[in-house]
Amino acid sequence: MDRILSVAYSELTRVLPWSLRALGYKFGTADRGAHLAATAAAIDPAVLDVIAAASPRPERGPTIQRSCEGLLIESSGVSLLETGPVAVDYLAGQADASVPLTCKIVGGTETALLPAIVAGAQAYGLGCLAIVAGGTWHFGYRDQEGSVLVAGDDAGDLAGLLGGGPGSHSAAQSRHDAAGDVRLMVGREMELASVPEGAVRPAQLVRQAQRRGIAVSQATLDAIYGLEMLTWAPTSERSRSQAGFTVTASPQP
Structure with a gap:
C-alpha cells in the first residue's frame, strides 16, 4: 500500500506552477492554475492524483x-x-x-x-x-x-x-x-x-489545509515533483550531465 504523506498548502502553491509549466501551460495560466488546484485539493485531496496524471496541454x-x-x-x-x-x-x-x-x-x-x-x-x-x-x-x-x-x-x-x-x-x-x-x-x-x-465551506477548508496540510500519496507527490524537475532540467546533454541529470539506456532485447 502506498505511503500517505501530508504536504503543506504553501508547498503546493510553490511547486505546482512549475509542474503545470512542464505540461505545457503558460506561466500565467500555470500560476493561477496552481492556486486553483491547491484550493481544489483542500476541498478533496484526490484532486492531486488527477493533476499528477494529467496529460500535456x-x-x-x-x-x-x-x-x-x-x-x-x-x-x-x-x-x-x-x-x-x-x-x-x-x-x-x-x-x-x-x-x-x-x-x-x-x-x-x-x-x-x-x-x-x-x-x-x-x-x-x-x-x-x-x-x-x-x-x-x-x-x-x-x-x-x-x-x-x-x-x-x-x-x-x-x-x-x-x-x-x-x-x-x-x-x-x-x-x-x-x-x-x-x-x-x-x-x-x-x-x-x-x-x-x-x-x-471552501474558505474554511483552505484555512484548515494551510494549518494541517493536505493528505497525498507518496507516488502522487513524487509525480508532481517529477514534473517540476522537467521544467528545470537543462536542455543540452552536457548541461544535463553536469547537473546530475542522467539518461539510462533502455535494455537491449
Whole structure:
C-alpha cells in the first residue's frame, strides 16, 4: 500500500506552477492554475492524483465563440484549469445582464477542479453553478458566514435545490449535452434560504489545509515533483550531465 504523506498548502502553491509549466501551460495560466488546484485539493485531496496524471496541454488551444446566450468553448483537450477561471471571469463581468449568461465547455479535462472553479466566483460576491453532463453538479454562493459549496450527482436533487430560480434553465439544457460537457452559470441572487445538508465551506477548508496540510500519496507527490524537475532540467546533454541529470539506456532485447 502506498505511503500517505501530508504536504503543506504553501508547498503546493510553490511547486505546482512549475509542474503545470512542464505540461505545457503558460506561466500565467500555470500560476493561477496552481492556486486553483491547491484550493481544489483542500476541498478533496484526490484532486492531486488527477493533476499528477494529467496529460500535456494540446498544442492546439481552445476556440471561443460568443453569442447572445454566452460562450461556447471548444477545449480540444485543454484542461479546465485554463478554461474554467477564464469563463468565470467573463460571466462575472456580465452578471448584471437582464438574462444571466452561461458558458458551455466542450472537451475539457480535469473536471475534478470544478469545485474550486465554482468557489472562485464567490470572490466576486456571485453565485455559480457548474453541471457536468452525465456526471456531477456543483453550486456555490455566499451567505452571512462566508462561502458555501453544494455538490451532487442527481439531476432531480439539483432541480429541487434550484426550485425554478436562476440556474434552472442551465440545468434543463445540460440534459441534452454530450457526456462530460460542462455548463457554467454565474449570477446575482443565486443563493439558498438555508445551507443544505452535506454542504461545505471552501474558505474554511483552505484555512484548515494551510494549518494541517493536505493528505497525498507518496507516488502522487513524487509525480508532481517529477514534473517540476522537467521544467528545470537543462536542455543540452552536457548541461544535463553536469547537473546530475542522467539518461539510462533502455535494455537491449
